[in-house]
Amino acid sequence: MKVTAAVATAPEQPLDIRELELDDPRPLEVQVRLVASGVCHTDAIVRDQWYPVPLPAVLGHEGAGVVEKVGAGVTSVAPGDKVVLAPASCGTCTQCIGGHPAYCTKFYELNFGGARPDGSTMFRDGDTAVASNFFGQSSFASVTNVAERGVVKVADDAPLDILGPLGCGIQTGAGAVLNVLRPGPGSSIVIFGTGAVGMAAMLAAVASGCTTIIMVDIVDSRLEFARELGATHTINPRGTDPVEAVKEITGGGANFALDSTGVKFVFPQMVASLGTRGHGALVGASPLGTEAPFDIGTLLLTGLTVSMVVEGDSVPQEFIPKLIDMHARGLFPFDKLVKHYAFADINEAFADSESGATLKPVVTF
Numbered sequence: 113m114k115v116t117a118a119v120a121t122a123p124e125q126p127l128d129i130r131e132l133e134l135d136d137p138r139p140l141e142v143q144v145r146l147v148a149s150g151v152c153h154t155d156a157i158v159r160d161q162w163y164p165v166p167l168p169a170v171l172g173h174e175g176a177g178v179v180e181k182v183g184a185g186v187t188s189v190a191p192g193d194k195v196v197l198a199p200a201s202c203g204t205c206t207q208c209i210g211g212h213p214a215y216c217t218k219f220y221e222l223n224f225g226g227a228r229p230d231g232s233t234m235f236r237d238g239d240t241a242v243a244s245n246f247f248g249q250s251s252f253a254s255v256t257n258v259a260e261r262g263v264v265k266v267a268d269d270a271p272l273d274i275l276g277p278l279g280c281g282i283q284t285g286a287g288a289v290l291n292v293l294r295p296g297p298g299s300s301i302v303i304f305g306t307g308a309v310g311m312a313a314m315l316a317a318v319a320s321g322c323t324t325i326i327m328v329d330i331v332d333s334r335l336e337f338a339r340e341l342g343a344t345h346t347i348n349p350r351g352t353d354p355v356e357a358v359k360e361i362t363g364g365g366a367n368f369a370l371d372s373t374g375v376k377f378v379f380p381q382m383v384a385s386l387g388t389r390g391h392g393a394l395v396g397a398s399p400l401g402t403e404a405p406f407d408i409g410t411l412l413l414t415g416l417t418v419s420m421v422v423e424g425d426s427v428p429q430e431f432i433p434k435l436i437d438m439h440a441r442g443l444f445p446f447d448k449l450v451k452h453y454a455f456a457d458i459n460e461a462f463a464d465s466e467s468g469a470t471l472k473p474v475v476t477f
């Protein structure tokens with residue numbers, strides 16, 4: 113069938129909106145008509161080839177839509193069901209079986225390989241194969257095919273125009289806090305980066321009952337917004353040493369910390385901001401090969417834990433409905449981060465995310 117898609121063709125070049133041919137869903141695939149898709153920083157860094165996904169490619173990995181067709185072996189959803197799309201995982205490795213599909217041993221090839229496991233791509237542009245299956249979904253297309261394990265069924269009245277980002281950016285920040293750091297009421301936490309991921313982490317920290325919530329960013333308007341949504345303190349590191357400031361606010365170091373920037377020199381700042389036996393998490397992405405220094409002599413004495421967290425270490429079919437329930441009860445107002453754009457304006461959405469003007473752009477079809 114013919115679909116309209118935004119195609120990444122070269123690093124740092126705008127996506128090109130084209131008509132492509134989409135093939136039929138395979139026996140264990142679900143064909144989904146997209147209603148909306150979030151735009152994540154990871155789409156931009158893959159367009160720019162920090163990770164070598166083959167180009168041309170249809171990116172997009174925060175899709176939400178309605179099931180159009182199902183393959184012969186699909187049992188969990190039917191045409192007409194509303195779904196949020198989640199990253200691909202194999203379902204059979206020890207990590208998947210143990211409830212950690214974000215660490216699936218095939219995660220990289222299934223989500224960044226640019227094709228199905230059998231090497232086929234679902235999109236064609238004339239005779240040219242266009243890389244697909246980005247995060248198992250390639251949601252910058254009006255219709256796409258997704259492995260059954262990558263769809264999360266939601267209620268018939270679910271607001272699909274805001275839910276797509278739960279499949280990546282929002283579950284990444286919220287899951288790092290709720291599934292990995294697990295701060296108790298009264299805890300202190302410092303979060304570096306107030307993009308969509310850092311803000312989702314902040315909303316989860318508020319919901320967890322953290323009473324000292326310090327947000328660090330170089331964009332003042334984002335810090336102001338963080339205060340509106342629950343930050344108790346904000347720091348702009350341009351002019352203030354964030355580590356010293358956190359130590360002063362917390363009386364020696366935070367209980368928990370999160371780095372959503374992926375900036376090489378921020379990771380050591382995040383670690384240095386922790387108090388004794390604190391727990392920090394890295395979620396921000398850096399180019400492969402990026403190294404950050406550690407003073408292991410001093411750190412040994414602190415009893416710290418540092419976790420590397422992918423996709424909030426969630427089981428999407430369990431965690432995304434939980435976040436939707438928390439949102440419905442007013443405990444997780446992630447919709448405040450979203451700004452909508454028409455699909456035709458997708459490059460504007462990328463630019464606004466990059467400049468900091470928009471926290472979580474969502475394109476609607």
Ligand code: NAD
Nearest residue numbers: 153154284305306307308309328329374395396397422423
């Ligand atoms: P974003 O670009 O909107 O947010 C990053 C924020 O970091 C920006 O507000 C920026 O101003 C701030 N920043 C930059 N330099 C800083 C500094 N020196 N100190 C403090 N703040 C600084 O991006 P996002 O959508 O929130 O995503 C955050 C990161 O998470 C990206 O690297 C993205 O690729 C990554 N990510 C990881 C996963 C995962 O599974 N681990 C999933 C989704 C996204």
